[in-house]
Amino acid sequence: YPLEITSESERNCYALLKKTSRSFAAVIMELNPELRNAIMLFYLVLRALDTVEDDMTIDPETKVPLLRTFDSKLLTKDWTFDGNGPNEKDRIVLVQFDQILIEYHKLKPQYQDVIKDITHKMGNGMADYINDKEFNLNGVATIKDYDLYCHYVAGLVGEGLTKLSVAAEFGAPSLIKDMYLSESMGLFLQKTNIIRDYKEDLDDGRSFWPKEIWGKYTPELVNFSKPENLKDGLDCISDLVLNALGHVRDVLVYLSLIYDNSTFNFCAIPQVMAIATLAEVFNNPLVFKKNVKIRKGTTCKLILNSRTYEGVLAIFSQYLRVIHHKCPVSDPNYLKIGIKCGELEQFI
Numbered sequence: 001y002p003l004e005i006t007s008e009s010e011r012n013c014y015a016l017l018k019k020t021s022r023s024f025a026a027v028i029m030e031l032n033p034e035l036r037n038a039i040m041l042f043y044l045v046l047r048a049l050d051t052v053e054d055d056m057t058i059d060p061e062t063k064v065p066l067l068r069t070f071d072s073k074l075l076t077k078d079w080t081f082d083g084n085g086p087n088e089k090d091r092i093v094l095v096q097f098d099q100i101l102i103e104y105h106k107l108k109p110q111y112q113d114v115i116k117d118i119t120h121k122m123g124n125g126m127a128d129y130i131n132d133k134e135f136n137l138n139g140v141a142t143i144k145d146y147d148l149y150c151h152y153v154a155g156l157v158g159e160g161l162t163k164l165s166v167a168a169e170f171g172a173p174s175l176i177k178d179m180y181l182s183e184s185m186g187l188f189l190q191k192t193n194i195i196r197d198y199k200e201d202l203d204d205g206r207s208f209w210p211k212e213i214w215g216k217y218t219p220e221l222v223n224f225s226k227p228e229n230l231k232d233g234l235d236c237i238s239d240l241v242l243n244a245l246g247h248v249r250d251v252l253v254y255l256s257l258i259y260d261n262s263t264f265n266f267c268a269i270p271q272v273m274a275i276a277t278l279a280e281v282f283n284n285p286l287v288f289k290k291n292v293k294i295r296k297g298t299t300c301k302l303i304l305n306s307r308t309y310e311g312v313l314a315i316f317s318q319y320l321r322v323i324h325h326k327c328p329v330s331d332p333n334y335l336k337i338g339i340k341c342g343e344l345e346q347f348i
């Protein structure tokens with residue numbers, strides 16, 4: 001679909017998209033025009049929320065009310081925010097937020113309402129965590145807390161995109177009543193990122209690995225960086241990967257319910273990147289040293305092969321086999337991993 005830019009503000013929004021998301025911007029720009037601007041603006045509003053939440057130089061006295069009222073900024077036409085620290089990566093999205101607002105008000109009211117509703121829920125979820133002393137001190141405690149945190153930062157994104165897709169008749173209406181499928185789309189991506197980001201997050205003085213899982217393998221999360229604890233660390237990664245694989249069935253069902261090709265690609269590409277990343281981090285000592293990334297060549301192959309549902313199934317089948325074969329017999333979750341991979345192979 002040719003990209004017809006019809007205003008200065010629209011041009012500025014696409015420039016913001018390219019600045020804030022490396023590879024994903026291209027996928028959004030190939031979307032069917034019916035949803036392209038709605039999803040582009042949704043992405044930028046979410047990026048703006050993230051930029052507020054992530055900025056540790058913003059006083060909580062300012063940050064918390066700003067997050068809780070962020071959806072009300074969508075009702076204005078000229079709001080901007082220049083309160084981010086000078087080094088905050090995507091601060092430009094808030095400095096130029098008026099450009100997003102001009103384009104946002106041109107959207108169909110139904111699309112505006114979806115974006116405003118998700119912004120309200122996410123902003124308040126983020127604000128709740130900032131005030132949560134237990135969370136700030138000990139991070140994520142139980143698997144239930146892990147799923148709730150991922151719901152606020154990723155599950156809600158899946159919910160919003162599903163409502164936009166169904167409103168545009170690009171996806172099956174059943175996706176609205178079966179919102180757990182959209183939840184899994186978000187949790188699968190977010191849990192994969194959390195497993196991969198072990199080192200990066202610890203260097204930032206935080207971690208999102210749930211203690212209910214890692215506590216089985218070590219008294220202190222930082223111990224996995226020590227060579228003598230490597231085996232325990234790898235067993236912990238297996239446990240986390242097993243938990244993430246619990247969303248794969250829902251992801252594959254969700255993708256089977258998307259009718260529009262460009263929307264399918266938009267949904268499928270991040271999911272195939274995630275299963276490939278899970279296979280990469282599985283039983284991989286480098287996770288405790290750096291951010292493990294899949295190779296550029298693999299990314300290209302994944303994008304090319306995920307244009308059809310059969311292609312996506314083949315990719316998931318391939319990486320589930322990789323995970324199954326990589327699993328050492330000494331891994332306490334060896335049987336559960338084998339059963340989960342077997343189950344999913346059956347489904348595929």
Ligand SMILES: COc1cccc([C@H]2O[C@H](CC(=O)N[C@@H](CC(=O)O)C(=O)O)C(=O)N(CC(C)(C)C)c3ccc(Cl)cc32)c1OC
Binds near residue numbers: 046154266
């Ligand atoms: C039905 O649900 C979806 C369907 C398609 C894509 C996404 C999801 O995919 C990107 C993909 C993306 O943004 N990839 C990055 C690479 C990276 O950040 O690791 C990129 O390619 O730049 C992603 O990661 N997140 C961020 C969250 C996971 C927190 C939701 C995200 C943020 C905003 C939007 Cl509108 C969409 C997404 C969906 O969201 C669940």
